[in-house]
Amino acid sequence: MDPPFNEIYKTLLYNQITNTERDVPEIPFSFSVTAVVEEVELPVIDVSRLIHGAEKEREKCKEEIARASREWGFFQVINHGISMDVLEKMRQEQIRVFREPFDKKSKSEKFSAGSYRWGTPSATCLRQLSWSEAFHVPMTDISNNKDFTTLSSTMEKFASESEALAYMLAEVLAEKSGQKSSFFKENCVRNTCYLRMNRYPPCPKPSEVYGLMPHTDSDFLTILYQDQVGGLQLIKDDRWIAVKPNPRALIINIGDLFQAWSNGMYKSVEHRVMTNPTVERFSTAYFMCPSYDAVIECSSDCPAYRNFSFREFRQQVQEDVKKLGFKVGLPSSQLNRWNRARSLRSGAKLDRTINNESNSPTAPMRPIESSSRSDISTLDSDVSSSSNGDNQTDMTAAKSIYIVSDGTGWTAEHAVNAALGQFDYCLVDRGCPVNTHLFSGIEDGEKLMEIIKQAAREGAMVIYTLADPSMAEATMRACKLWKIPSLDILGPITDSISSHLGTNPSGLSRGITNSSLNEDYFKRIEAIEFTIKHDDGALPENLEKADIVLVGVSRTGKTPLSTYLAQKGYKVSNVPIVNGVDLPKTLFEIDPRKVFGLMINPVVLQGIREARAKSLGLGSSFKTKYSELGSVKEELELAKRIFAENPTWPVIEVTESAIEETAAVVLRLYDERQSNRAMPRISKSY
Incomplete structure (x- = not known):
């Protein structure tokens, strides 16, 4: 049978x-x-x-x-x-x-x-x-x-x-x-x-x-x-x-x-x-x-x-x-390639994977974060995946990248994501899906070898930032032995700087318990505390104390952008634009060089607000006011008028931008404006 x-x-x-x-x-x-x-x-x-x-x-x-x-x-x-x-x-x-x-x-x-x-x-x-x-x-x-x-x-x-x-x-x-x-x-x-x-x-x-x-x-x-x-x-x-x-x-x-x-x-x-x-x-x-x-x-x-x-x-x-x-x-529009590729890497709707780790406590070392799952599919539903004719199964062929660090893994993860950005055309249009798995805080040699063995079984690439030279050396040797493609991100940079300075590195990963806490660290902590207290228009009397002030309607990304900038050491306040609510007077009294406006496509904003209203369990009457397209357009028109009345505020379009991309624009303009004593008249969108 x-x-x-x-x-x-x-x-x-x-x-x-x-x-x-x-x-x-x-x-x-x-x-x-x-x-x-x-x-x-x-x-x-x-x-x-x-x-x-x-x-x-x-x-x-x-x-x-x-x-x-x-x-x-x-x-x-x-x-x-x-x-x-x-x-x-x-x-x-x-x-x-x-x-x-x-x-x-x-x-x-x-x-x-x-x-x-x-x-x-x-x-x-x-x-x-x-x-x-x-x-x-x-x-x-x-x-x-x-x-x-x-x-x-x-x-x-x-x-x-x-x-x-x-x-x-x-x-x-x-x-x-x-x-x-x-x-x-x-x-x-x-x-x-x-x-x-x-x-x-x-x-x-x-x-x-x-x-x-x-x-x-x-x-x-x-x-x-x-x-x-x-x-x-x-x-x-x-x-x-x-x-x-x-x-x-x-x-x-x-x-x-x-x-x-x-x-x-x-x-x-x-x-x-x-x-x-x-x-x-x-x-x-x-x-x-x-x-x-x-x-x-x-x-x-x-x-x-x-x-x-x-x-x-x-x-x-x-x-x-x-x-x-x-x-x-599906064949995407040329304009949406970046968004779809970024979704593939960040775990959004297009993400599809077969390498889903078990939540069982008996499972082996489990990545704490994964992204870029593959977009896999087949011609039929709930059916046999084989075909003797033309309806053959679409099987995943996703490539895996293991990111290993003895610290937070931030450096390696962002370097990998930046490099993957060079392959959007492939990730989206020709289908070379990628699974990235982050293993952070790896300071034990046995755990490190377990991860590398798993990478060998899966045919994965290993990219690592290991400050301890012995751990980095062990990783390099193991990958060479098992013929695993690998890349040491931190080692070559550290060696070059060591040679340039004429001194040896500490070999300590950033953020571990016995590393020194410098002035920059405490500056970031202070900036984060300030930003949290001054979110969503709170304490407008303190706008003068902020390094950067963000202005925009609700759900334009003011809070996550503020938090990201705070982690870089900038004190940030953000002020919402709301129909029927006057902006604080102090906003127009502070140095305008540190004020930045945010704008977004109304259709995109409507979708974001609908999702937000639903997540909060808000009723239909509120949802109509908050996420109805007409109301959204009215708020954005109000924002445009306010920005037009304050032409020295740069207006940044955030519809197609990630938080990191918007932050890069803000910091570039911030640096240019702070170093230039003459008041520039900036009115174009970025």
């Missing part, structure tokens, strides 16, 4: 993965794949209200669907119009088909050639193997099937009712995003969509092998019917969560195409399936896809993605999978 997993993947499953030259043992699963996750129930939405509910109930239901698609990318629907009788028959027929001998399944005449798929033919390690089998069945195969068996009639019923549900949900999502709802019936016709029946057999190594590799779906939306075994997991708030099975519900998830079509409003979320050592799992998925010639475009004036056809997208995905081993993802 089962595919020949044990025979075909014998080397991967039962041979110890050891590089004899490196003499490095196999990576423990807890380090390479997340094993400990929280089980949660997805949002549950009663969609019968869309048909039978009063107008108020219909609108409430639509908003729930849109909200879940924005915040989760996944949700469950009940009272969906597909009877439990049909679903149960679908499960029973599916079980019967998969129970057939492997030779019969692989040559089945029930479906078109190439429909049956299993495993991952290109897998070179356990992390790339998907322990599953599936029948990929185009809707046309179901409609044209003249063999009126129970299987064909059940699939026809399930497919037709799933199709109706998909249209209904897609039209709701189109309406809530301001797009044309007629698009789906015009472009997502029956011969472009398909079903996939999936089986996940018991796996002898459930802690090391996926049922399905992490991926996103390359469709508009997916409707999934699963049994009660469980195993589906998805990313929420930068962590994996397990989906609690609900026998009454179908699972809906947003695909890549809907994310692009909605200009990023709805989220295509990474998900995966875990294996079980004793119990098999079944599921059936309906995929809503457009015709190959359909063009995916949004009506936004500021598109996050360029227009593309589904044919172009599929061809690019297949090319990327063939060349890189994984899917690069």
